Amino acid sequence: MAIEAITSKIVSTLGNKESLIPIMIKDGVDSASLTYKSYKEGGVIEGKDRAIDEFGTQAIWIGGIPFFKKAIDWTAYKLAKINPGVDVRVLANDEYASWAKENAKGIMNNSKTQTVKKAITDCLADGGKKAKGLYKGKIIAATALTLATYFLLTKGKHKNTKDSVLKDMQKEMNDNFSYSLNNETPQVFADFNEFNNNKKNISFKGVVKNVTDAILFNPVHNMKIIDAGITTERLACSRNKTELAEHAIKEGGFLFLLYGFGNILEKKINDFSSKVLKKPIDLCIDVLVDKKFEASLGHGNIEQDIKGLEVCKTLTDRLNFIKNNPENSLVQAAKKAKIVSTVKDGSSSVVDTSKFIDMKAIDNLAGNMKEINSKFIQSGETAKKFLNKTKGLKIASVMANIGISCLFLGYLMPKAVYKYRQWKTGTTKFHVEQDIRNSKNK
Numbered sequence: 001m002a003i004e005a006i007t008s009k010i011v012s013t014l015g016n017k018e019s020l021i022p023i024m025i026k027d028g029v030d031s032a033s034l035t036y037k038s039y040k041e042g043g044v045i046e047g048k049d050r051a052i053d054e055f056g057t058q059a060i061w062i063g064g065i066p067f068f069k070k071a072i073d074w075t076a077y078k079l080a081k082i083n084p085g086v087d088v089r090v091l092a093n094d095e096y097a098s099w100a101k102e103n104a105k106g107i108m109n110n111s112k113t114q115t116v117k118k119a120i121t122d123c124l125a126d127g128g129k130k131a132k133g134l135y136k137g138k139i140i141a142a143t144a145l146t147l148a149t150y151f152l153l154t155k156g157k158h159k160n161t162k163d164s165v166l167k168d169m170q171k172e173m174n175d176n177f178s179y180s181l182n183n184e185t186p187q188v189f190a191d192f193n194e195f196n197n198n199k200k201n202i203s204f205k206g207v208v209k210n211v212t213d214a215i216l217f218n219p220v221h222n223m224k225i226i227d228a229g230i231t232t233e234r235l236a237c238s239r240n241k242t243e244l245a246e247h248a249i250k251e252g253g254f255l256f257l258l259y260g261f262g263n264i265l266e267k268k269i270n271d272f273s274s275k276v277l278k279k280p281i282d283l284c285i286d287v288l289v290d291k292k293f294e295a296s297l298g299h300g301n302i303e304q305d306i307k308g309l310e311v312c313k314t315l316t317d318r319l320n321f322i323k324n325n326p327e328n329s330l331v332q333a334a335k336k337a338k339i340v341s342t343v344k345d346g347s348s349s350v351v352d353t354s355k356f357i358d359m360k361a362i363d364n365l366a367g368n369m370k371e372i373n374s375k376f377i378q379s380g381e382t383a384k385k386f387l388n389k390t391k392g393l394k395i396a397s398v399m400a401n402i403g404i405s406c407l408f409l410g411y412l413m414p415k416a417v418y419k420y421r422q423w424k425t426g427t428t429k430f431h432v433e434q435d436i437r438n439s440k441n442k
Helices: 002-014 021-042 044-080 087-090 092-100 118-122 129-171 187-197 207-215 221-235 241-275 292-297 302-310 315-324 328-335 358-380 385-424 431-441
Strands: 342-346 350-351
Touching: 002 207, 021 241, 021 385, 021 431, 044 129, 044 221, 087 129, 087 221, 087 358, 092 118, 092 129, 092 385, 129 221, 129 350, 129 431, 221 241, 221 292, 241 431, 292 302, 292 358, 292 385, 302 315, 302 328, 315 328, 315 350, 315 358, 328 358
Parallel strands: none
Antiparallel strands: 342 350
16 A cells, blocks of 8 residues: 555656656756756857856756745735635635635634634735735735746856856967956846846736736646746847757747647547547546545446535535535545545544635546546446556556656757757857957957
8 A cells, every 4th residue: 555655746746747757857857958968069168157057956846936925925914814724715705705704614724713704704804906916016026036036047157157168268379368347337237137128029018917816726727837937038148149049949939848748748649548448547546546436436436426516506515515525536536636635624634624625626526536437437347447447548648748848858858959059050069158258369
């Protein structure tokens, strides 16, 4: 059981579309392979330049948003006396907010003393305006600060590379010329001023609202906007036209492989498994390994359990059904899939009404459960045997998705970048280093 539990945890994490772990793995492979390729093809200076860019960016990309969000939680939220653990989507709909407040039980998961009811009540004191405003401001501020941090990293990297080239030139020429920035604006701030003065060339009309709406509630969407901002900054800060084209090739391929390709590949694998192998694998691994789900499948309870929710017409009725039927197989699967969160109330666990329950996700889960139930009935197998095969296919699917994506990111993308450079310049050597040398010689 221990091995199965560990395997399930790994597959659950890697196969979760809202988890940052698979994105981090793919980005890590991409960063390591590009850095190695840069040392090998471009030389030591480009290798260092790439290492600073890739791994520095990764640290900012992964840690920036969470760090700044947490800082705002500790400051702005604390001053406003609003608990950041209350999902603002709960507050956005009056019917949902009323239900959440009336049915709240237990202690907030991010607090040792505050009850869920008190946290929601505080957020709704002014109709939820303060809490919603704080959250939107937090996302915008955290995103902006993360991108600003990356901008400073980029300019610092450029200066470090330039200094390294000039130092090498000094050694090669064996003279005493010195390179100083005395009485000059530090390059990183000069570059920032130049970028700021030319920002009129980039249109941001309407972006703030669309970005806010897109990234409010999903950490992967947070990363998408950070990626888009980093890509824009890399293109804007390119040191010559060849580097601009290389960034375009690398970033375009990276974004597609990271966000688009994985979803396409997953759908194709899932369709093949369902239609050809007769084993639907759309359900998350946590549900597939759950003994209660296996029992429900074997006892033929799934269709009836799903109908219990389908007859509920209003949002309040559906929420009440989820709260009041903890033994229902659909509700249990929703908790396993983390669509429904729980909180401790004494010795028991109850639905955490401070966390949003996405009804579309519930409906998708119900549809996937119906499909797997139908294929199980057609198979004539025992529930245990059927699920064991399905679990194996699910594990293979997730691992294949990660592996194929890493192959493209770790091998094909770096190769494409240096093939372009070879075609464009006639060599794979670091063209930026040569530009700096030419400029200094002049």
